[in-house]
Amino acid sequence: MDLMFFYSLRNLLTRRLTTGLTAAGMALVVFVFASIVMLAEGLKKTLVDTGSYDNVVVIRRSAVSEVQSGIERLKASIIETQPEVAIGEDGRRLLAKELVVLITLEKKKSNSPANVIIRGISGSSLELRPQVKLSAGRLPRPGSSEIIAGRSIVKGFKNVGLGENLYFAMRPWTVVGIFDAGNTGYSSEIWGDVDQFMQAFRRPVYSSILFKLRKSSEFESLKKKIESDPRLTLEAKREADYYREQSEMMAKFLRILGQSLTIVFSIGAIVGAMITMYSAVANRTGEIGTLRALGFNRSSILVAFLMESLLLGLIGGFSGLFFASFLQFITVSTTNFQTFSELAFSFKITFEIIYKSLLFSLVMGFIGGILPAFRASRMNIVEALREQ
Numbered sequence: 269m270d271l272m273f274f275y276s277l278r279n280l281l282t283r284r285l286t287t288g289l290t291a292a293g294m295a296l297v298v299f300v301f302a303s304i305v306m307l308a309e310g311l312k313k314t315l316v317d318t319g320s321y322d323n324v325v326v327i328r329r330s331a332v333s334e335v336q337s338g339i340e341r342l343k344a345s346i347i348e349t350q351p352e353v354a355i356g357e358d359g360r361r362l363l364a365k366e367l368v369v370l371i372t373l374e375k376k377k378s379n380s381p382a383n384v385i386i387r388g389i390s391g392s393s394l395e396l397r398p399q400v401k402l403s404a405g406r407l408p409r410p411g412s413s414e415i416i417a418g419r420s421i422v423k424g425f426k427n428v429g430l431g432e433n434l435y436f437a438m439r440p441w442t443v444v445g446i447f448d449a450g451n452t453g454y455s456s457e458i459w460g461d462v463d464q465f466m467q468a469f470r471r472p473v474y475s476s477i478l479f480k481l482r483k484s485s486e487f488e489s490l491k492k493k494i495e496s497d498p499r500l501t502l503e504a505k506r507e508a509d510y511y512r513e514q515s516e517m518m519a520k521f522l523r524i525l526g527q528s529l530t531i532v533f534s535i536g537a538i539v540g541a542m543i544t545m546y547s548a549v550a551n552r553t554g555e556i557g558t559l560r561a562l563g564f565n566r567s568s569i570l571v572a573f574l575m576e577s578l579l580l581g582l583i584g585g586f587s588g589l590f591f592a593s594f595l596q597f598i599t600v601s602t603t604n605f606q607t608f609s610e611l612a613f614s615f616k617i618t619f620e621i622i623y624k625s626l627l628f629s630l631v632m633g634f635i636g637g638i639l640p641a642f643r644a645s646r647m648n649i650v651e652a653l654r655e656q
Contacts (some may be wrong), residue, residue, distance in 0.1 A: 287580065290537075290544040294584025294632055295591070297533040302592040302625045304526030306615040307600070308519040314613035315515040318452040319507035322484050323396055326477040326494065329503045333514060334368040335385075338473040343500050347477050352490045354480040356395065363479035364393040367465050371436045373425045382601075384421060386436075388462030396478055400454055405430050405445030408460050415460040416445035420612035424601055428458070437468035453511065456601075456612050478507065518602075534632055537584070541577060541636025546643070570645035577637020578630055585629025592625075593617055 319325075326347055331337035339347075344365050347353075354362045367388035372381045387393075394400060394407075408414035417428045427434055434441045441460065449455040466472070481487055491504045505513075595615040602611060 286544050286547070287583075290540050290580055291584040291587060293537040293540045294581055294629055295587035297530060297537045297632065298585050298588025298625050298629050299592050300533055301526060301530040301628060302589055302617070302621055303595055303615065304522055304529065305621050305624070306592060306595060306617050308522035308526070309618055309621065310613045310616035311522070311611070312512070312515040312519050313616050314451055314611070315453050315511040317399075317450070318454060319509070319511040320396075320480075321506055321508045322481050323507035324479055324481060324487065324490070324504050325507050325510045326479075326502050326504045327475070327510075329495070329501045334366075334476040335370060337368075337475050339365075339475070339477060339502065340473050343502065344474055344477055346497075346500065347479070347494070347502070350490065350493075352482050352486045354482045356392070360392065361479070362392050362396060363477065364390045364396055365462060365474045366390065366393065366476050366478060367462050367469070367471055368475040369465070369469050369471070373421075373428070373434075375424055376426055377424075382425075384425065385457040386465065387457050387459050388465035389459050390462045393459070393478070396480055397449070397454065399452060400447050400449045403446050403448040405443075408444055410461050411464065412461065413439055413441050413464060414444045415441045415458055416447050417443050417458050418455040419446065419448045420455040420599070420601070421458055422446050424612065434458075437465070439468050451614060453514075453611060530628075534628075538632050538636045541580060541633060542640060544580070544636075546640045566645040570641045573641035573644045574634070574637050577641065578633040581629040581631075581633020581636070582626065584632070585626045588629070589622060589625050 325334075326339070327334060327337035328339060348361060348363055348365075356362050367386075369386050370383045371386050373384045374380070375382055402416070403419065405416070408416055415434070422428050422430075428443055430443055430446055432443050434443065447454075447459070462474070466474075481490070487504075487506060494500060494502055494504045592615075596617060597614075599612055599614050601613075
């Protein structure tokens with residue numbers, strides 16, 4: 269078996285040009301496959317990392333997102349008095365009543381409009397999100413027309429730099445701070461005082477309530493209590509689960525797109541591999557006859573040519589993954605289908621993506637090489653030696 273492996277490897281090295289071109293085609297397919305799956309994984313990780321397992325999001329029943337939700341003040345007060353809500357060191361409940369709306373801002377590079385999330389925050393909003401750090405300026409003063417912008421918003425949109433003014437909801441707003449929430453969805457938001465936003469947008473209700481659990485194990489009982497209360501018509505979700513659901517639609521779309529493109533491109537790559545291997549069989553007819561005369565059986569010839577095709581696929585797989593790995597340094601911005609707002613996130617490569625990409629490249633190599641390998645193994649020894 270070792271002899272046949274080195275025989276296959278030597279033949280690939282001998283035909284450098286055809287090997288390189290065929291492997292490049294397979295590498296392109298693996299690159300497309302890996303990059304789109306990495307994009308979906310990056311979106312999912314960005315949103316999942318946004319949420320905390322010990323935090324609970326309460327929204328209106330049947331609302332898909334905070335943007336579509338509405339919670340009256342009386343209902344918010346009922347939630348606030350639940351004993352399962354954690355209490356901070358200062359004696360206040362770790363609970364934030366928030367407003368989430370969309371506004372349109374102009375992008376820096378394309379000058380095109382895009383939806384951006386405006387989040388009205390209250391006292392415990394920052395304490396409930398320890399991943400959010402103020403990187404420049406200061407926090408907005410309660411009761412003022414001051415806002416802070418996420419790092420991705422400042423990077424991608426106009427008029428949101430420190431000290432600049434934005435005009436929305438019939439009022440000017442001053443950017444007094446810039447915050448960094450890492451690779452989470454919060455970096456793609458603008459925050460300000462919830463009461464000021466409710467007045468400006470003429471919204472009499474909150475969008476959501478976020479609070480920290482006193483004990484994580486109390487979630488199920490609290491969820492049942494909230495959702496069974498006929499006065500509330502609300503539903504409770506762990507914050508991590510809520511943001512995981514927010515990524516599902518977009519991630520599913522990206523995966524379907526990736527699979528569709530991969531199938532189309534892989535057909536071309538498989539045909540290219542098949543042509544390469546048929547050509548190798550035709551050019552080495554005498555060589556095959558000599559191997560058979562030396563005692564190598566049909567299965568050995570079959571394995572040798574199939575191994576050659578698999579090596580070709582593996583070279584393409586590693587090459588495609590190598591170039592796809594550099595996409596991790598790129599941040600992209602797109603519309604989240606759940607909230608219809610702009611969301612910035614990065615490509616993310618995982619061990620699962622690596623092994624699936626390499627497995628896919630081996631499958632391409634196998635399909636492209638199996639028929640030529642059968643042809644080589646079924647050659648008649650006498651006729652093959654005649655052509656030497």
